[in-house]
Amino acid sequence: MVTADNGEMIYGDTVPTIGYTVSGWKNGQGDAFLVGVIVTTNANPTSNVGTYYSTMAAGGQLSGAAFGNYTLDHVDGSFAVTPRALTVTASDAVKTYGDTASLTGFTTTGLVNGDSVAAVSEKSLGADAEADAGSYDIVAGGATGTGLSNYDINYENGTLTVDKAALTVTADSGSMIYGDAVPMIGYAVSGWKNGQNGSLLSGVVVTTDATSSSDVGTGYSTAASGGALSGAAAGNYDISYKDGSMAIQRRAITVAANAGAKTYGDLGLLTYTVGGMGLANGDRLSGRLESDGQAMLANVGSYAVTQGSLTDAFNRNYAISYRANTLAVTPRPITLTADDAVKQLGTPAGVLGWQITAGNLVDGGASLNGDPASRGAPSSATVGTYAITAGSLTDAENPNYAITFVPGKLEVLPVMAP
Secondary structure, three states: OEEEOOEEEEOOOOOOOOOEEEOOOOOOOOHHHEEEEEEEEOOOOOOOOEEEEEEEEEEEEEOHHHOOOOOOOEEOEEEEEEOEEEEEEEOOEEEEOOOOOOOOOEEEEOOOOOOEEEEEEEEOOOOOOOOOOEEEEEEEEEEEEEOHHHEEEEEEOEEEEEEOEEEEEEEOOEEEOOOOOOOOOOEEEEOOOOOOOHHHEEEEEEEEOOOOOOOOEEEEEEEEEEEEEOHHHOOOEEEEEEOEEEEEOOEEEEEEEOOEEEEOOOOOOOOEEEEEOOOOOOOOOOOOOEOHHHOOOOOOEEEEEEOOOOOHHHOOOEEEEEEOEEEEEEOEEEEEEEOOEEEEOOOOOOOOOEEEEEOOOHHHOOOOOOOOEEOOOOOOOOOEEEEEEOOOOOOOOOOOEEEEEEOEEEEEEOOOOO
């Protein structure tokens, strides 16, 4: 009797080699007289965990004295597929005190055969908004997915780190008149969590680098320092400090732009008059007024004169009140003289030329819009002398110029007899 050995394998592993045992030998004979027995199983690497699989012995040839003297009977054995070890580890996470944590991350080790873990239930004592700053275990469990009945699942904890919340103490900004005593300065606090408020912070001190003898300016600051947290806030915040600003009030003056005018193609000059409390200590203002009309190529028209760089930023001891005005750009005078021309009867005149005889075009410009015209220009014009006029070469077509056009003459000559 050839009996297949019992066997087992871990889910997902390669099927092992399975042996067999032989019983019923006579006359001192043994397994050496039997060869060619094959043992198989109906389990494979993708078989689910269970004990309902079999091992089957088949084949075999007898030799020597045993040949022809035995009938081979084959007896099946049993085969078990045992669970595979699967480790599910909760991913580490970080949150800030006062926030709630959404815990969903995890990693797996040991999955085979395309099996997967779709979701894992995770919880931590640090997940709530009220949890104090520190480190907490993330406990995983309840994995769901495909093929998980074939595993012994081991869950490993992750770590949830609750960082301290950022609490910002900002010194209030203030102002004072030159020579006065420095006033009391307050502060504001931002970043409170869980309904907490300033009652849990005490001992903050605010100072300034401005004094009663400081010069006029806004380059001074206020600074907060110190402070102790108490109650539920203790240990749950990192305190940072933000400076405020301190201003010494300036001398009030007015700057009134004067009305200006320039010709197209020239550079504009802008002037102003100082009023109000007036300049002190022989000061001169820094900066200059600005206008789009100042540019050499600014088109004819009226342009606003703006404060430009003539501002408080460049004149630290003054508070400037600005009064705007305008800069007028007027057309540039230019004289054009038509070129005299000749043509034969029955032909068109072509392009009629001209020259600049007074003034100039701006920025090296080589042309104006429009062309001269003449009644003698068409091929139908009869023999004679015709005036060359400005035609479309006008101020309307060239609004940046005041054009004076000096006419020329076009002579239409008769055709010579052959």
